[in-house]
Amino acid sequence: MALLTDAVKKGGAFASSSVGGLSGAFIPVSEDAVLAKAAESGALSLEKLEAMTSVCSVGLDMIAVPGETPAETLAGLIADECAIGVMNHKTTACRLIPVPGKGPGDRAVFGGLFGEAPILPVRGGGEAFVRFGGRIPAPIHALRN
Amino acid sequence: MLQTEDILMTLRMFQDENCDVRTVTLGISLLDCAGPNIDVVCKKAQQKIRDLAGRLVELGRRTSERYGIPIVNYRVAVSPVSLWAAGHGAPGMIRVAKALDAVAREIGVDFVGGFSASVEKGTTDADQELIAALPEALGSTERVCGAVNVASSRAGINMDAILAVSRSLKALAERTADRDGFGCAKFVVFANMPDDNPFMAGATHGIGEPECVINIGVSGPGVVKRAVERLRSTEVHPTLGDIAEEIKCTAYRVTRIGELIGNELAGRLGVPFGIVDLSLAPTPRVGDSVGEILQMMGGRTGRCGGHDGGLGPPHRCG
Numbered sequence: 001m002a003l004l005t006d007a008v009k010k011g012g013a014f015a016s017s018s019v020g021g022l023s024g025a026f027i028p029v030s031e032d033a034v035l036a037k038a039a040e041s042g043a044l045s046l047e048k049l050e051a052m053t054s055v056c057s058v059g060l061d062m063i064a065v066p067g068e069t070p071a072e073t074l075a076g077l078i079a080d081e082c083a084i085g086v087m088n089h090k091t092t093a094c095r096l097i098p099v100p101g102k103g104p105g106d107r108a109v110f111g112g113l114f115g116e117a118p119i120l121p122v123r124g125g126g127e128a129f130v131r132f133g134g135r136i137p138a139p140i141h142a143l144r145n
Numbered sequence: 146m147l148q149t150e151d152i153l154m155t156l157r158m159f160q161d162e163n164c165d166v167r168t169v170t171l172g173i174s175l176l177d178c179a180g181p182n183i184d185v186v187c188k189k190a191q192q193k194i195r196d197l198a199g200r201l202v203e204l205g206r207r208t209s210e211r212y213g214i215p216i217v218n219y220r221v222a223v224s225p226v227s228l229w230a231a232g233h234g235a236p237g238m239i240r241v242a243k244a245l246d247a248v249a250r251e252i253g254v255d256f257v258g259g260f261s262a263s264v265e266k267g268t269t270d271a272d273q274e275l276i277a278a279l280p281e282a283l284g285s286t287e288r289v290c291g292a293v294n295v296a297s298s299r300a301g302i303n304m305d306a307i308l309a310v311s312r313s314l315k316a317l318a319e320r321t322a323d324r325d326g327f328g329c330a331k332f333v334v335f336a337n338m339p340d341d342n343p344f345m346a347g348a349t350h351g352i353g354e355p356e357c358v359i360n361i362g363v364s365g366p367g368v369v370k371r372a373v374e375r376l377r378s379t380e381v382h383p384t385l386g387d388i389a390e391e392i393k394c395t396a397y398r399v400t401r402i403g404e405l406i407g408n409e410l411a412g413r414l415g416v417p418f419g420i421v422d423l424s425l426a427p428t429p430r431v432g433d434s435v436g437e438i439l440q441m442m443g444g445r446t447g448r449c450g451g452h453d454g455g456l457g458p459p460h461r462c463g
Contacts, residue, residue, distance in 0.1 A: 004425075007389040008369075012423035016404045016426060021342040021422025025435050032427035034436025057424050058311045062330060062386065067318065075311040078334050079304060081410025082296035085336030092336045093347060097313055097329040100322035108325040113278035125222075135266070136302040 001025065001057040017107040023093060024057020030110055030117035031062050040107075040118040054084050064108035064117045067100040069124075074098065074125030081138075085140050155398070162371050164399060165215040166406050167426050170258075170343035172222045172419065173331045173357050179229040183237045186230060188246035189458040193223060194248045194257075197357050197416070202253045204413045207379060214406060221249065222348035222360075223259035231271035235278040242282035248410045249288040254412050257329075258348035258439045260291035263338065266300035268309075276306070279313040284320030284328045290346035291331065294338035302336070310334055341420050358419035359411040363403035363425040366384035367433045369395050388442060 005024040011017045017019045027049065029035045038044035044064070053059040059081045066076070078094045085092030104121040158164035178189040202219045209216045225244070230241045242260055245339050249257040260282055262272040275282075276293065283291055293310050296302040300442075318326035334349040342353020343360035350358075372395040383391075403421035411418035425433045 001439065002448040003385060003389050004369075004392060004442070005437075006394040007392035008423060008425060012421070014393075015397040015400035016405065016408075016421050018418065018420045019400065019423060021339055021362065021424065022344065022422030025425040026344075026427065027435055028427065029356045031429060032434045032436050033429050033431065034440060035427075036429075038436060044314035060189045064325070065301045067326070068321075071308065071311040071315050074302070074314060075308045078295070078307050078311060079302060082307070084304045084332075085299050086296050086368055090337060091339055093292075093336045093338075094330070094348065095330065096314065096334075097326045099325075099326045100319055102325070110325060112328050113428050114327070114330050130304060130308055133305045133308070134173055135280035135300075136304060138295075138297075138299055141298075142263040 001052050005056055012053035022057045025062060027052060027056050028062035028095070030064065030108065030115040031113060033115070034116060036117045037114070039120060045122045046122065050080065051140055053081060053092055054088065057091070057128045059085070060094045060096060062095050062114070062117065064097045064119045065098050066103040066119055067098050068103065069098050069122050070127065072130045073122060073124045075130045077122065080131065148218065152163070153223070157214065157265050158365065158398070159215065159260035162365065162367040162370045162432065164402070166361060167218050168218040168220055168343050168345070168362040169201070169216055169406070169410060170203050170220040170222050170348055170360045170362065171357065171414070171416070172354055172360060173197050173224075174340070174350060174354065175224045175229050179231070181231070181232070183240055186233070187241055187373060190223070190241070191244055191248040194223070195252060199252050200255065201414065202325055205424040208406060208410045208413065211409075211459050212405065214402060214445040216240050218256070219254045220343070220345060220348060221254050221257045222343070222350045223257065224350050225263065226259055227269070227275045228431060231269070233276045234458040238275050238278035239282045242278070242286050246286035247290050256289040256345045258287050258292070258345055259295065259350060262287050263294040263295040264306040267303070268306055273309070273328045276309050276313050279332065280316035280320045280328070283331050284317055289298065290348065292333040292335055292338060292347045292349055294335045296336035298337060302413040307334070331333065343422050344426060354419070355417055357416045359407055359414065359416055360422065361403045361407040362422045362426065363399050364424065365395070365399045366425045366435050366438055368399060369425060370432070370434070370438045370441050373438060374461040378439070399450065407431055439458050
């Protein structure tokens with residue numbers, strides 16, 4: 001994924017002096033039939049997708065999660081993704097869909113270009129951290145090792 | 146001088162490999178639409194979008210026909226709604242969303258982005274109202290997309306905003322439960338949100354952008370996959386360096402297409418050309434998948450990295 005994203009950026013930057021936006025590779029699970037199938041078979045987990053977002057162009061994209069996932073757990077997932085972006089000075093994002101009435105093993109069907117995807121299980125545990133509230137300070141911009 | 150092989154390769158990109166201009170997105174500043182009467186605010190916003198983007202689809206189709214390059218989506222991105230619809234409460238935000246939805250349908254664009262706010266360092270009253278309005282604003286409209294920037298490398302991570310957004314996300318899913326929570330597919334939570342992203346659902350016409358600008362999103366996962374496939378079938382043992390080089394050359398060609406279309410369309414509309422976003426954006430169609438590229442690079446196991454997390458069955462040694 002790192003090789004792919006970097007090669008796309010290099011080729012594009014040589015082709016145009018107006019490259020902008022996100023410019024990399026998206027990994028929206030429901031919108032990509034192969035990624036959706038890999039997620040369904042268990043070959044691609046939420047944790048691995050999160051790891052991939054550290055080198056792809058955006059983040060946890062079009063991921064269906066159980067409808068009963070608490071808001072605090074969703075917030076934890078989003079905060080983790082934000083940390084990857086903030087600490088690495090890149091854009092990251094989340095497009096999470098808590099599907100009402102459905103859980104792991106079910107499928108969410110959005111139709112058209114939005115596709116369909118399995119509901120991925122989400123592990124909780126970070127709710128207490130989220131409930132602290134407030135703001136995590138900006139990272140130091142020196143001592144970059 | 147044009148080589149026959151180059152011409153055939155370009156034709157193949159469009160006809161067989163799903164290469165296209167994925168989106169033409171017109172960014173429009175609506176900051177001058179703010180005012181004390183929400184009805185007037187909505188009408189001014191609609192009229193400005195009509196004036197600037199009313200011919201976007203028509204002129205885009207002409208450009209597409211001239212070069213034989215498919216343009217898949219036409220979209221509009223507006224200034225963050227929290228900035229120009231402030232002072233009217235959550236109900237005012239919802240009325241703005243409905244006004245944007247109506248004008249998007251009228252001019253024939255498939256999405257309008259910008260139901261947005263930036264709250265990485267703190268939340269204004271208007272930002273809170275926008276976040277509270279998200280379930281109804283996105284749940285009751287068809288074409289409106291939203292985004293909230295909750296973190297940045299300069300400001301840190303606003304955990305209070307993340308929790309508020311997560312609660313609205315849950316309510317939005319419930320509001321659109323009959324479509325598996327589809328409303329959430331129109332909403333993105335960002336860290337370091339770009340101001341010029343043409344792709345939905347996160348497109349917003351950011352601060353620092355001109356009055357009106359054309360941004361282009363090109364895409365060709367199928368082209369990249371076929372390029373890697375051809376390399377593997379013609380080279381005896383291509384290295385990772387060879388694969389990177391092949392992808393780089395392919396990205397160059399795809400980006401040139403985006404720049405050509407962007408400049409031409411900007412000229413026709415009489416607005417500046419902004420950027421080409423060269424993201425590989427997949428669709429559910431066969432042959433238009435980033436996952437297929439990873440599989441092609443990883444052989445039968447289709448690993449997406451050097452170690453764990455393959456896209457296919459686990460690799461068996463021995």
